[in-house]
Amino acid sequence: MGLIVAENITKDYQIGEVTVRALKGASFDIEPSSFVSFVGPSGSGKTTLLNLIGCLDKPSAGRLLVAGMDVSSFGKRDSAIFRGKNIGFIFQDFNLIPVLTVFENIEYPLLMVQNASPGERKKRVMSLLDAVGMTEQKDKYPDQISGGQKQRVAVARALVTNPKLVLADEPTANLDHKTAYMVIELMKRMRNDFQTTFIFSTHDQKIVGEAEILYVLEDGELVSKHMKGGENHA
Amino acid sequence: MRNLFKIAIRNLRRYKRRTLLTASLIAIGVIFVLVFVSVSGSFKNMIISQITGSMLGDMEIHRKGYVASIDNLPLTLMLNSQQVEKAEGAIKKIPEIEAYSPRIKFGGLFSNFVETTNIRLNGVYPDMEMKTLPLLASRIIEGEKAIKKGEIIIPELLARGMKVKVGDMVVVIATNKDGSVNGKQLKVGGILESATGPGGRDGYLHLEDTVEILRMEEQEISEIAIKLYDFGKLNKVANRLDADLGKYMNKQDKPIFEVHTWETLSPFYNIARMIDMMTLFIKIMLIAIVLISIMNVMIMAVYERIREIGTIAAIGTLPGKILSMFVMEGFSLGVLGAVVGNVIGVVIVYVLDLAKITFDFGRQTGLVLSPTLQVSDILVVSIIVIIVAVLGSLQPALKASRMEPIVALRHV
Numbered sequence: 011m012g013l014i015v016a017e018n019i020t021k022d023y024q025i026g027e028v029t030v031r032a033l034k035g036a037s038f039d040i041e042p043s044s045f046v047s048f049v050g051p052s053g054s055g056k057t058t059l060l061n062l063i064g065c066l067d068k069p070s071a072g073r074l075l076v077a078g079m080d081v082s083s084f085g086k087r088d089s090a091i092f093r094g095k096n097i098g099f100i101f102q103d104f105n106l107i108p109v110l111t112v113f114e115n116i117e118y119p120l121l122m123v124q125n126a127s128p129g130e131r132k133k134r135v136m137s138l139l140d141a142v143g144m145t146e147q148k149d150k151y152p153d154q155i156s157g158g159q160k161q162r163v164a165v166a167r168a169l170v171t172n173p174k175l176v177l178a179d180e181p182t183a184n185l186d187h188k189t190a191y192m193v194i195e196l197m198k199r200m201r202n203d204f205q206t207t208f209i210f211s212t213h214d215q216k217i218v219g220e221a222e223i224l225y226v227l228e229d230g231e232l233v234s235k236h237m238k239g240g241e242n243h244a
Numbered sequence: 245m246r247n248l249f250k251i252a253i254r255n256l257r258r259y260k261r262r263t264l265l266t267a268s269l270i271a272i273g274v275i276f277v278l279v280f281v282s283v284s285g286s287f288k289n290m291i292i293s294q295i296t297g298s299m300l301g302d303m304e305i306h307r308k309g310y311v312a313s314i315d316n317l318p319l320t321l322m323l324n325s326q327q328v329e330k331a332e333g334a335i336k337k338i339p340e341i342e343a344y345s346p347r348i349k350f351g352g353l354f355s356n357f358v359e360t361t362n363i364r365l366n367g368v369y370p371d372m373e374m375k376t377l378p379l380l381a382s383r384i385i386e387g388e389k390a391i392k393k394g395e396i397i398i399p400e401l402l403a404r405g406m407k408v409k410v411g412d413m414v415v416v417i418a419t420n421k422d423g424s425v426n427g428k429q430l431k432v433g434g435i436l437e438s439a440t441g442p443g444g445r446d447g448y449l450h451l452e453d454t455v456e457i458l459r460m461e462e463q464e465i466s467e468i469a470i471k472l473y474d475f476g477k478l479n480k481v482a483n484r485l486d487a488d489l490g491k492y493m494n495k496q497d498k499p500i501f502e503v504h505t506w507e508t509l510s511p512f513y514n515i516a517r518m519i520d521m522m523t524l525f526i527k528i529m530l531i532a533i534v535l536i537s538i539m540n541v542m543i544m545a546v547y548e549r550i551r552e553i554g555t556i557a558a559i560g561t562l563p564g565k566i567l568s569m570f571v572m573e574g575f576s577l578g579v580l581g582a583v584v585g586n587v588i589g590v591v592i593v594y595v596l597d598l599a600k601i602t603f604d605f606g607r608q609t610g611l612v613l614s615p616t617l618q619v620s621d622i623l624v625v626s627i628i629v630i631i632v633a634v635l636g637s638l639q640p641a642l643k644a645s646r647m648e649p650i651v652a653l654r655h656v
Contacts, residue, residue, distance in 0.1 A: 066558060066649050086563070086648075090560050090561070090562050091560065091562070092560075093558065093559065094559065094560020094561070094562075099555075101555065101653070105552070105555040107555070107556070108258065109251060109254035109257075109258050118556070119559050119560065121247055122247065123560040
């Protein structure tokens with residue numbers, strides 16, 4: 011069984027009296043330790059899909075299993091607990107907490123979500139700081155580091171709890187091409203080192219090729235699946 | 245908890261100017277309350293100590309019905325010797341009572357052999373009265389600070405009006421309860437400073453002289469004034485005394501005695517209550533200041549950090565922890581304002597105390613204001629500020645904790 015199993019999921023939004031279908035019966039299966047990208051133009055449903063997988067939203071119809079759990083039945087608190095345990099997030103705008111240092115930002119999920127011991131927190135954070143090459147910047151605040159460095163910190167924060175899955179919504183949108191490429195490389199390396207599944211959305215054609223599995227979305231429909239060096243499905 | 249506190253402090257430092265303004269507002273409120281409480285409390289306590297320490301005593305025992313007719317100083321509602329014995333027995337059983345003084349109060353005529361006027365007098369045992377009213381001696385502004393047999397201490401207004409000096413001979417004439425009139429020649433032993441309140445313009449003479457003037461075959465007493473070691477135990481002692489004396493009934497099966505604290509005997513109690521009421525209103529104003537300023541600042545904090553709230557919620561922070569983060573911020577702001585306000589307030593009160601500001605109250609002039617703060621005042625104000633700060637941050641914190649992460653993350 012895959013880490014993520016989506017069966018015919020749809021998502022409707024009510025905007026005034028109009029119902030907008032953002033996702034139209036998407037079905038897919040993502041295996042553990044995959045490096046997957048959802049691509050498509052703006053409004054194609056990438057973020058909606060990532061929000062559903064990340065238990066930030068619920069499908070209007072269909073069945074969605076993440077790590078063997080039917081996440082569509084979760085309440086708010088259950089969702090938060092599930093996310094804290096199983097999912098790491100990387101955001102387009104980095105979303106680091108400005109009043110916390112680099113070290114403290116990475117430490118935050120261990121401290122405030124998982125209540126890890128001080129020794130464990132320090133060991134884990136230092137190891138990730140080293141992995142993302144930010145050890146020397148550990149005492150700096152987010153406004154004292156560059157965009158690329160911020161995203162590296164965000165990657166470390168997403169991985170610090172040993173999640174099964176890391177979701178990154180347009181993680182390179184606010185970065186220049188060179189830095190974007192480096193961040194994707196870092197994510198790939200982290201996948202190899204930690205065996206964590208990475209799913210990211212992008213509409214940047216230059217980094218699309220870095221994904222091992224590529225799902226193409228158009229107008230809320232999954233139109234094709236491409237596997238690097240493998241078969242393609244329409 | 246330590247980490248929540250750390251994040252709260254850093255968030256407060258993040259918006260330095262806003263934090264400073266809000267904390268200043270709270271501090272000003274705290275300063276205002278502390279200065280008002282100390283100054284009004286000092287005034288109130290000074291007047292109460294004047295009233296209880298130089299005129300009334302902390303409480304008094306009378307025969308039932310006496311206080312209702314106290315303006316007439318009735319000689320028909322006195323305590324006889326057996327009743328006085330019972331009252332003294334009850335007084336001696338209460339260790340909180342420091343001293344007591346039996347008095348005969350009566351109205352009479354005062355003559356300097358040229359003019360005659362009316363006078364209200366207290367016949368007392370000097371030693372007992374001085375122990376019960378420790379400030380009485382300080383009111384004797386001319387003559388020896390004592391009440392001797394054959395002498396009378398007269399109020400200064402009377403002395404001035406009748407042109408009487410210390411050492412002059414005068415006559416006091418009074419009608420006893422049987423209606424017979426008697427007089428006695430007395431020497432003016434002292435002039436008594438007038439004071440505001442009941443008994444503030446009464447004269448004093450020895451109780452044995454009073455018995456003679458009123459031709460009492462058996463000594464009777466109008467009232468017994470009582471002084472306590474600890475004024476704070478006033479109500480407790482009054483209740484006990486009331487209970488102990490309440491068992492003595494007259495032939496009609498009605499209580500013989502009545503016990504009154506200074507509060508029911510002096511009209512200043514109404515002023516004291518008004519001061520307490522004003523203090524309460526000032527505290528309510530402080531609550532409003534803290535509540536509005538904390539709510540305002542926390543609502544702004546939540547609004548400005550919606551995406552941040554979305555991020556920490558997405559990461560898996562439980563709603564309760566998000567709530568605690570913002571409540572902790574409000575709490576810290578309240579503590580900051582309270583600490584700053586308390587420090588400045590204490591300094592201002594100390595300076596006011598050093599300044600020895602004087603004021604007049606009624607006939608009393610040159611009273612020195614000596615404001616002091618009790619630890620309990622500081623604690624009460626601090627607790628009010630902190631509780632209100634927490635309450636003020638609760639609504640914005642609840643709003644933050646109930647935010648849907650997906651909505652918060654979309655916020656621009």
